[in-house]
Structure formats: C-alpha cells, structure tokens
Amino acid sequence: MKITEETIKHVATLSRLEFGQAEMGKITEQMDSIINMADQLSEVDTAGVSETVQVVDRDTVFREDKPEHWQDRTELMKNVPEQANGFIKVPVIINKDEDE
Amino acid sequence: MNYLNEDIDSLNQKLAQGTLSADKLAQDTVANIKQTDKKLNAWITVQEDAKVSEELNFSHNKLAGIPIAIKDNIMTDGVKTTAASHILDNYLPVYDATVIERLKKAQATFVGKTNLDEFAMGSSTEHSYFGVTHNPWNLDKVPGGSSGGSAVAVASGQVVAALGSDTGGSIRQPAAFNGIFGIKPTYGRVSRWGLIAFASSLDQIGVMSKRAKTSAQVLNVIAGSDDHDSTLSTRDVPDFTQFIGQDIKGLRVGVPKEYLSDAVDAGIRTVVEEQIAALEAAGAIINEVSLPLTKYVVPDYYIIASSEASSNLQRYDGIRYGYRADDTKNLLDVYVKSRSEGFGEEVKRRIMLGSFALSAGSYDRFFRQAAKVRTLICQEFDDIFAQNDVVVGPTTTTPAFDIGSEISDPIKMYNNDILTISANLAGIPAASVPAGLVDGMPIGLQIMANRFDEGSIFKTADFIERTNKFYEKKPAGMED
Numbered sequence: 001m002k003i004t005e006e007t008i009k010h011v012a013t014l015s016r017l018e019f020g021q022a023e024m025g026k027i028t029e030q031m032d033s034i035i036n037m038a039d040q041l042s043e044v045d046t047a048g049v050s051e052t053v054q055v056v057d058r059d060t061v062f063r064e065d066k067p068e069h070w071q072d073r074t075e076l077m078k079n080v081p082e083q084a085n086g087f088i089k090v091p092v093i094i095n096k097d098e099d100e
Numbered sequence: 101m102n103y104l105n106e107d108i109d110s111l112n113q114k115l116a117q118g119t120l121s122a123d124k125l126a127q128d129t130v131a132n133i134k135q136t137d138k139k140l141n142a143w144i145t146v147q148e149d150a151k152v153s154e155e156l157n158f159s160h161n162k163l164a165g166i167p168i169a170i171k172d173n174i175m176t177d178g179v180k181t182t183a184a185s186h187i188l189d190n191y192l193p194v195y196d197a198t199v200i201e202r203l204k205k206a207q208a209t210f211v212g213k214t215n216l217d218e219f220a221m222g223s224s225t226e227h228s229y230f231g232v233t234h235n236p237w238n239l240d241k242v243p244g245g246s247s248g249g250s251a252v253a254v255a256s257g258q259v260v261a262a263l264g265s266d267t268g269g270s271i272r273q274p275a276a277f278n279g280i281f282g283i284k285p286t287y288g289r290v291s292r293w294g295l296i297a298f299a300s301s302l303d304q305i306g307v308m309s310k311r312a313k314t315s316a317q318v319l320n321v322i323a324g325s326d327d328h329d330s331t332l333s334t335r336d337v338p339d340f341t342q343f344i345g346q347d348i349k350g351l352r353v354g355v356p357k358e359y360l361s362d363a364v365d366a367g368i369r370t371v372v373e374e375q376i377a378a379l380e381a382a383g384a385i386i387n388e389v390s391l392p393l394t395k396y397v398v399p400d401y402y403i404i405a406s407s408e409a410s411s412n413l414q415r416y417d418g419i420r421y422g423y424r425a426d427d428t429k430n431l432l433d434v435y436v437k438s439r440s441e442g443f444g445e446e447v448k449r450r451i452m453l454g455s456f457a458l459s460a461g462s463y464d465r466f467f468r469q470a471a472k473v474r475t476l477i478c479q480e481f482d483d484i485f486a487q488n489d490v491v492v493g494p495t496t497t498t499p500a501f502d503i504g505s506e507i508s509d510p511i512k513m514y515n516n517d518i519l520t521i522s523a524n525l526a527g528i529p530a531a532s533v534p535a536g537l538v539d540g541m542p543i544g545l546q547i548m549a550n551r552f553d554e555g556s557i558f559k560t561a562d563f564i565e566r567t568n569k570f571y572e573k574k575p576a577g578m579e580d
Contacts, residue, residue: 007456008452010459011452011455011456011459012452014455014459015410015439015448015451015452015455016414016417016432016435016436016439017436017439017440017443017448017451017452018436018437018440019440027448027449027452030449030510031449031452031453031456033510033511034402034449034453034510034511034514035453035456035466037398037399037402037511037514038399038402038403038453038457038466038470039399039465039466040395040396040399041396041399041400041403041466041469041470041473042465042469043396044393044396044469044472044473044476046469046472046473046475046476049472049475049476050472050475051468051471051472051474051475052471052472052474052475052478053301053471054301054331055287055288055301055478055526055527055551056287056288056331056332056333056527057288057333057551058288058330058331058332058333058334061330071194071195075194076194078192078194079191079192079194079420079421079422080419080420080421081418081419081421081422081423081424082424088419088420090419090431090434091428091429091430091431091433091434092430092431093430093431
C-alpha cells in the first residue's frame, strides 16, 4: 500500500503532532517504507487465531472502589509548567471573539 | 573506585570487615564516574552528594552500601528523571518506582541516572536529548540501546550493577555489545510501577552486571508481587542465587536454526557454536529446533510496541508536567507545539506508526493481525519449551556498529532487534551472557527459558561464564 502525504497529515492530527514542510517529505517516505515492512504480517495465516493482549497468568484484577491518599497536592503541583493560585493555568479554551 | 575486578560479595566482605567505608565507596564511585564519563557519556545525572546516612546492616543486606546505577526512565523521588527526552528534561518525580523502594529497603546506594534512547526507543543510545553514549571497548562504536548508559556504566567499571528496561531487547543487546551479563525477567516478575511506560504489554525492568550471580542478587531484591501493578504474577519468587554453580548435565538445550542463518555475522556464528559445543561437552543435550515465525517478529513488534507507545505517550501534553511550548494560541496549540518541539525524531516516528496502526481503516489489517501473530509466536515457544529447558543462540546479528552508521535508516536500525524481540512478545525471560570477541568487540550468547524459569537461565549463564572466563577481559577503549 502507498502512504501519501494526505495520510500522514491525517495521522499527525490524530497524534497531536505537526511537521514542517521540509520534515513532511522525509516522514512520509519513512512511514511508507516502515508500514510496507509491517504489512508483511498479512502473509501469515491467522484464520481462527485469537489475539494476545497480555501474557501473564492472571485474570482481570479487581479492587474495592474506595479512594486512597497517595500524594500531597502541593507536591504534585511542583512539576506543573504554569500555575496560578494553586491551579493549573492553560490558554483560553473558548475565545469570545472567535465565537462572535 | 573502579569495579572491573569487584562483585557484590567482595564489596560486602570489605564493608562488613570495615576495611572499606560505605561513605568512601560512594564518594570514590562518584569521583570515578565524573572522571571516566568525560569520554563515555553514560550518565544523565550524577548525584555528587550521594551519601549513605542510614544504619547499614552488612550481614543481613548483601546490597547495603553498594552503588547501583539506574536507567533514567525509572522514577526516583526528588532526583531528575528524564527518559532522555527534552519533554521531561526538568522533571522531578515525587515518588519512587517500586524497584527503587525495594533497593532503598535493601540499603543500596544511588549515585545517579544513566543515559538511554529517548523513551527507551532505539538500539544505539544515539537517540538521546543528552547526547550519544560511547562503547568502552571502542569509543567510536555505539553501546547498543536503549539501556546503553547502564551497560556502559557496568562494562567500564563505574558501578557493579545497573537497572535497565527491556521492551524488545533493550537490556540484552547493549549487554552483548559491551561484554556483560543482562537479564530481562519474565513479564510479570518485576513491578513496572514507576517505570516510564513505552509499551505496557512488553516492558520489563531487569538487571545488568559483569557476572550472572550479581544480577541474581539484585533480582532477588526487586522481584515479586506489588499491589501497584496488577499485571504482576503472584507466584513465589525463588532465591535466584541457588542456581549459580549448578551442574548442567542433562540440561535440554534447543538451538533454533533461524538464529544461526546467513543473516548472522559469520564470526558470531563461530563463537556461538563454540559455546554450544562447550555445553554439549559438559553433558547438556543439544536439540536443533525451529522458530519459523522469526522473520515476522520485527514487523509484529513495531506494530504492537508503537501502538502501545502512541497511547502511553498521549499523556505528554504540556499541561501537568514536562515541557510546555511558548507562544501558543489555544489549548490544542499547546498540545501540538509542546509535543512537536519536545519529542525527538524517533519518538515521533513511533507515535505516528502507532496512531496509524490503531486508526479506523488500519486497525484490523495492522494491530489486530499483529496481536494474532503474537499468539502464534507464543505457541511456537510453548511447543519448544515442552521439550527443552532453554533455547540458546546469538543475542545480535552483528557486533556493535559505528556511531552514526545506521541512525538515518530506521528499518536497518529496527532489524537489529530481530533475535531479542520474540522473548518480549512471548513474555518469556531471556538473558545475554558474554560469549567472546569478534573483531575486537564483545558479542553475546542469548539464553531464553520458559515463563518464570529464570533459574535455568542463571544456571546456563553461570556455566558459560565459568567456561570462557570472559569477565577477566577488560574493555580496551578505557586505556589512555
């Protein structure tokens, strides 16, 4: 299958990544060869084979749904890039001007 | 302090007798790292103030006062943990990974964090925001990856043991390239709590050291169930050191013919065949076996690992921690710019591949098919371990390659892992033990065993060590 720049632009949007014009050619070419290498898997007959999602000999593990104290909020806030009054600061989500 | 001639037992004895103090050991270790690392670049963070304050109990704790290196994708409370990425280059964890908690309880000493390929994605430690690590056997060669820094720290004598992580061979391939022992335990043997996630169904923390016994001693401390990680097995953990020194008479050894094909360097084939002959001479039963799906493990791995990575790495959005880009217009712009500027090229390639494999229209053809092929790969190993105790072959197809020689060709780089990936897909334990030298560079013998049978690996590796005595060889690149 041929991977086009259109496909790469779509996947970049899904991935929350952007590539400049110069990078776009390179990533399209590399993804084309990687995906074609990966497509060799189509040769394997998997009719009637179930999928493996994990290999450990355990069933789904449940625990009681009760909150536990793990870390102080102030400790966790130390790595926040921008904050104000103890809250995480982000750019405007709804822009009034754009809505009008 | 240089550890080329030391192991945990010899250090423990000196510490217990008082001929060496743990504080002095820590200080001398840091001084040696600072000196030797100028040409190796094996470390991202060196804890210059590393000291031992608690009351050490040398008779109960073999690891008391022993400096251990930690790959910089394992959380250490209050010590910078970067995953070798710009996106986390200032990240200060507020908790310890379970393995760190357990090493602290065993009173080990922490001297810093070692270099790796960004987010553990790579086979050369060239994909690090903090620069390339150099192989101590030849400074122009790569150390392998992604645990390249940990491997070099051990091989150059900077520490006696190091923790690494292995998603597709990231402990075994650098162990082979640097002439040391490295083990990836069974998936579910060691807690992944606090390991920065790459591919959750494949990642496993393991140990690297000059001798197999040293790794057994460290694995004894870090293995075992943990409420923080529900994928862990609840089975009992044996004392892994009991397998050291055991007789290998009657050991059933499978040798896959695909692992000694023409795709493997002729020099490596010769050395590996010599090691297999030594096993046979000591009474092991050698059986030729076949793993025909080996030719599909690279594509299978890259689909599964990249899909899980694209999901795990969505958390880096510039909001709660990590790098946040400037000059952003809105929230989506923060995500896109922070990720595009913060992640390196290889990480972005894998996120893209994973998002593609999971996207509508591609899921069945790529991800679902890869998960089914994985089932067949597991079955191949189940069949072989019904008749064999271990499977042996080379760890890598070539010795360490030149720095810069493969970095621009992702597919060539991905094919480096063809012999190590299967163990991660099947969840089985696997190790690399030094086998000999090819063109002056170390190469490794890979030993795999059935799930939760690390014991057979330690037994086989210890025999190989005692036979070829590779541990007596010193890396040539360290001479001035």
